[in-house]
Amino acid sequence: MLRFILRRLGLVIPTFFGITVIAFGLVRLIPGDPIRLMAGIHGVSPERHAELMHQYGFDQPIWLQYLDFLNELFHGNLGISLVTRTPVLMDFFARFPATLELSIAAMLFAILVGVPAGVIAGVKRGSLFDHTVMGAALGGYSMPIFWWGLLMIVIFAGLLGWAPVSGRIDAFYFIDSITGFMLIDTLLQGNTDAFISAVQHLILPAFVLSTIPLAVIARQTRSAMLEVLGEDYVRTARAKGLSSRRVIGLHALRNALIPVVTVVGLQVGLLFAGAILTETIFSWPGVGKWLVDAVYRRDYPSVQGGVLLIATMVMLVNLSVDLLYGLIDPRIRYGRA
């Protein structure tokens, strides 16, 4: 197991440095020089320009700049936002809990609906339920979620008036940020009305964000289930006279869930991409919306920091999924060693 972990970690390190190169290259690849870009329309005098070039280290060789960037990075300094003039890291982590809350809610919904739907569709292959689930999954997979979000707003906020249009909570609640998670903070402060408001605000965006992962998980669970149901050990279990529920629930499902875990892990990257769109539609104050706003405002340190942090997180999630995968399925651990 240790060799497996070490080998997997060995792959992560070059990837991480690759991500830092992308993030570092980002600001350097933008046409024009970064100081003029930061100065914006006001411009900058030649003397001040030279001074700033020196101050930010842009006059040094590129490899030295990169080493300097890495050095700052490992000291937790991702630069200062050009717009808010606060450290990028602070801006990011002020918004990160909102994205995390939305993503967790979406993922939970996708797993809780997708896995049972996939299992039943697999067991009842060819039934009406199977066709309905697979049709819906294909539709969900093909869904432009920015449009789906707008449509949900039209139906549930506009026509039916069941859900609020945007934000995390009604404007008249003032909730102190303790954990940054609105649901937890409202409960900690014992404000039930605010909690209900937070739940109401969360439902639509989480549902929209869960659409694609839900479709992928349902499809994957169904095909994994079909594969496992044809295996000899399932036939043996049936031949032993075990009840159908026991065969499916214990023998088949446990093995079918192995590839599903990977798929769930891989969805995390997609979830971040989806969060960018979902947050924009629902004005959800998370990192996705922050990043898009930073691109609009040409706030390059924020874009650079955001990309670096999100990519690193996705990488770490993928790593933990791989390790978990090795833990669940010994064949992975020993097979490739």
Next chain:
Amino acid sequence: MSTPLDTRAGDTGIDTAIDTGAALEPTVPAAHPLREFWSYFAENRGAVVGLVILLLVCLMALLANVLAPYGADDQFRDALLQPPGWAEGGSWAFPLGTDAVGRDILSRIIYGSRYSLSVGLIVVMLSLSCGILCGLIAGYAGGLIESLIMRLMDIMMAVPSLLLAIVVVAILGPSLTNAMIAIAIVYLPQFTRLARAAAISEMRRDYVTASRVAGAGPMRVMFNTILPNCMPPLIVQATLSFSSAILDAAALGFLGLGAQPPTPEWGTMLADAREFVLSAWWVVTFPGLAILITVLAVNIMGDGLRDALDPKMKRS
């Protein structure tokens, strides 16, 4: 040494002959590969429906000038935000209604199909050709070159696709062309990995050795001998990427980072319509429906294509 095919025939040949007398009949001449492909593909009725819808969208794009009742940018100042023909207050002069500046939505959707289809096509062509090149080189060369190419692809895959596309657009500036370049870059790793995997498995085959022994150079071996046999998984991936490219380009357009107004690109149309989401549902509904139908058609077709091209699914 017996090949897997020999073994299979040896094991079951007698049983089959007894079970089905037809097996002893003189063999029918092999069907043309295209005809064989079509017979597998046509078995999946959904896939055929998907293909028909896609062809209709293509036709719509080609004949946009003839089909669209008005020009994409024609404004009718006396018909701002007019509901669709069947709705109250609507008129059949504008079957799907008009947008906030009085442009016919149907005409814009018809013209918009040109953008979406060409985005899909250009992105797939770009990333497919670059991916094949990188993948074949990696698979053929091996060693350091392979490690370098594949690590680079791993890094690209670690960044969420839309995020990477946004970064590329942030560097290049927002426009439809840059959005296409960004999406093509984002899709490159998938094609490279597939091409490499296929190339590696093909390189062990006897026909490649034979070709080398016959004196074929690396280029000939890579592109003439190996490539044609690597195509099926790449074609399936190309179909899937075609639909994702349409979605991603629309998403970038929606975020204001793709095609710029007044281009009638479907995602950009939705971005324009966002502020009317609660007052004029038709402005929001139809462009999105156009995206959904096109993407769904391509995906259903892709499923059928995968079944037809996957040798494991073939029962022959």
